[in-house]
Amino acid sequence: xxxxxxxxxxxxxxxxxxxxxxxxxxxxxxxxxxxxxxxxxxxxxxxxxxxxxxxxxxxxxxxxxxxxxxxxxxxxxxxxxxxxxxxxxxxxxxxxxxxxxxxxxxxxxxxxxxxxxxxxxxxxxxxxxxxxxxxxxxxxxxxxxxxxxxxxxxxxxxxxxxxxxxxxxxxxxxxxxxxxxxxxxxxxxxxxxxxxxxxxxxxxxxxxxxxxxxxxxxxxxxxxxxxxxxxxxxxxxxxxxxxxxxxxxxxxxxxxxxxxxxxxxxxxxxxxxxxxxxxxxxxxxxxxxxxxxxxxxxxxxxxxxxxxxxxxxxxxxxxxxxxxxxxxxxxxxxxxxxxxxxxxxxxxxxxxxxxxxxxxxxxxxxxxxxxxxxxxxxxxxxxxxxxxxxxxxxxxxxxxxxxxxxxxxxxxxxxxxxxxxxxxxxxxxxxxxxxxxxxxxxxxxxxxxxxxxxxxxxxxxxxxxxxxxxxxxxxxxxxx
Numbered sequence: 001x002x003x004x005x006x007x008x009x010x011x012x013x014x015x016x017x018x019x020x021x022x023x024x025x026x027x028x029x030x031x032x033x034x035x036x037x038x039x040x041x042x043x044x045x046x047x048x049x050x051x052x053x054x055x056x057x058x059x060x061x062x063x064x065x066x067x068x069x070x071x072x073x074x075x076x077x078x079x080x081x082x083x084x085x086x087x088x089x090x091x092x093x094x095x096x097x098x099x100x101x102x103x104x105x106x107x108x109x110x111x112x113x114x115x116x117x118x119x120x121x122x123x124x125x126x127x128x129x130x131x132x133x134x135x136x137x138x139x140x141x142x143x144x145x146x147x148x149x150x151x152x153x154x155x156x157x158x159x160x161x162x163x164x165x166x167x168x169x170x171x172x173x174x175x176x177x178x179x180x181x182x183x184x185x186x187x188x189x190x191x192x193x194x195x196x197x198x199x200x201x202x203x204x205x206x207x208x209x210x211x212x213x214x215x216x217x218x219x220x221x222x223x224x225x226x227x228x229x230x231x232x233x234x235x236x237x238x239x240x241x242x243x244x245x246x247x248x249x250x251x252x253x254x255x256x257x258x259x260x261x262x263x264x265x266x267x268x269x270x271x272x273x274x275x276x277x278x279x280x281x282x283x284x285x286x287x288x289x290x291x292x293x294x295x296x297x298x299x300x301x302x303x304x305x306x307x308x309x310x311x312x313x314x315x316x317x318x319x320x321x322x323x324x325x326x327x328x329x330x331x332x333x334x335x336x337x338x339x340x341x342x343x344x345x346x347x348x349x350x351x352x353x354x355x356x357x358x359x360x361x362x363x364x365x366x367x368x369x370x371x372x373x374x375x376x377x378x379x380x381x382x383x384x385x386x387x388x389x390x391x392x393x394x395x396x397x398x399x400x401x402x403x404x405x406x407x408x409x410x411x412x413x414x415x416x417x418x419x420x421x422x423x424x425x426x427x428x429x430x431x432x433x434x435x436x437x438x439x440x441x442x443x444x445x446x447x448x449x450x451x452x453x454x455x456x457x458x459x460x461x462x463x464x465x466x467x468x469x470x471x472x473x474x475x476x477x478x479x480x
Contacts, residue, residue: 027256027258029070029257029279029297030062031061031269031271031349031350032062041355041357043102044057044089055092055093055094057091057124057356058097060089060356061271062086063087064297065086067473071479074280085105086110089101092121098113098114118164122324122326123325127205128175131175135177135198140212141210144212147212148193150218151183156179156182156188157178160175160317161175161320161324162175162199162316163317165316173202175200176197176198176199177199179198180193182221184221185224187221187225189435190224191218191219192436195214197209197211216437216438219435244342244368245342246369250368252367257269261398261417262398263283263419264282264283264284264417265284266281268367268400270328272329272352274301274322274471275300275322275402276413277298278299278423279295279296280293281294281295281298281423282294293477295475296473296474296475297472300468301322302322302469303320303322303411304320304321304467304469305466309451309462309464311451319406329351331364333362334346334363334401336363344368345366345367346365346367348362349364365401365402366400367398368398370397370398371396372395374394375392375393375395376393376395376418377392378391379391397417397424398416399414399415400414400415400416408433410430411429425470433455437460438454440458451463
C-alpha cells in the first residue's frame, strides 16, 4: 500500500505541472501524451527499481485497442465508455527484452512477456551515441587512423545493425561502427574510412572485436559539400518565387487529432516506430447524406534496405529502418517554406527517451492544401453549335507530410487526400548516397565490379534496394 501511495503522489505531482490541454479526454487512437509517458516510466521503475536493475526503454507507444471496441465507441459516443487506454512498452531489463502492457485505468502492468526468440528491440539514440564514442578511446582504432594519415578530430562515426543470416546461436545485442572523414566537407557519407570493422556489445557497452583488414584510399572531399552556401558558379537561371495564398484561411480544420477537409474526415496520430498513422478515414456521400468508411488504419509497416555488397565490411547492411532505427523516432522538424508551403499548418509529437521521459518533437507533421495547377476533370463540348460549352474542375487535395532522416537517406512521406475519393500515398527518397571507398580511380581499371558503379575517384556507389511495406486496413463501406 505504501508503494501505491508513493506512485500516486509522484504522478499527482508530475501531472500538476503538465498543461490542462494535455489532460482532456482523449480519442482511443490518440498518441500517448507527455503525462502518459511519465506514468509509464513511474510504473515500470516502481516494478523494477533502477537501483538494482539495468533498465532502458527501447520503445513506448499506444497499445492499439480492439478495432470492434473502437468502432462501437464511435457509433455510440458519448454514451459509451471508451476502450481501456493502454501503453505498449519494449524495455531492456537486466539484459532481457520485456514486452509490457500498461493499463492506465489501473496504473499497473497487466502483461509482462520476455522475448526469447531471434531479433532485438530498436536502438535508442543514446546507446548509438555511446557506442560511437567508444572508438575514439580505442588504441587499435587510433593506430589505424594514424596509419592512414587521418586527423582524429575530423572523424565521425555511426552505428550499424548487423542483420541476421540464419545463425542458430544468438550473438547478443551488437552493432558495427562505421567511420567517416570530414576535412573539407559535411558530406561524410562520401568519405568512408573503409576496411575497418569495430564491433560493440551494447549490453556491456564495450568493443569486443576490431579488425583493420587493409588500407583503402579515402575519397576526395572536393565537390561533395551539398550546402547552398558552398556551391560555386556556374549556376543555372534563377527562378522567381511562387507564393501560395489563402486569403480566407485554410479549408481544413484540426480538432485535436481529427482532421476534416472537403468531404474527408480522418484521425492522425504519431508513433516512434512507424511515424504517421492515419485512422478512421471516411468520406461524405452527398447523395446518401452520410459518411462512408474507407480505411480504418494505415501506416508504414517497414522499410527494408538491403545492400548488394558481400565484402567483409558491407555484407551485414540489411537495414530495417522502422524496426531497427524507428521511422518516427528519426522524424525531423519540417522547415517552413522549404519542406512545406506557406499555407501549411504544423503539428508536433512526443517520443520516449531511453530513460522513459517524454521528448517533444516540434513540427513533425505539416498539413496543407495543394493546388499544383492540375485538372481533376474537364470537358469542352463543340457538338452543339453555336454554343461552345467548357467546364473545368481544378484538382485540389490535402497533404499530410512527415520527413524521416534515417542515416544518409531522407524519406518524404505524404498522405494525400483527393476530392475524387482516393488516398494517394507517396514516399520521396532523397538525401545522400552511401558509397564504398575503392582503389579504382577510373573505370578502365575495372575488369568486373558486381557490387556497385564507379562514381568518382576511389568512390563506388553500392547497389541496393528500398522496399517500403504498408499496413492498410481498408474498410470500404464497412469491415464486412
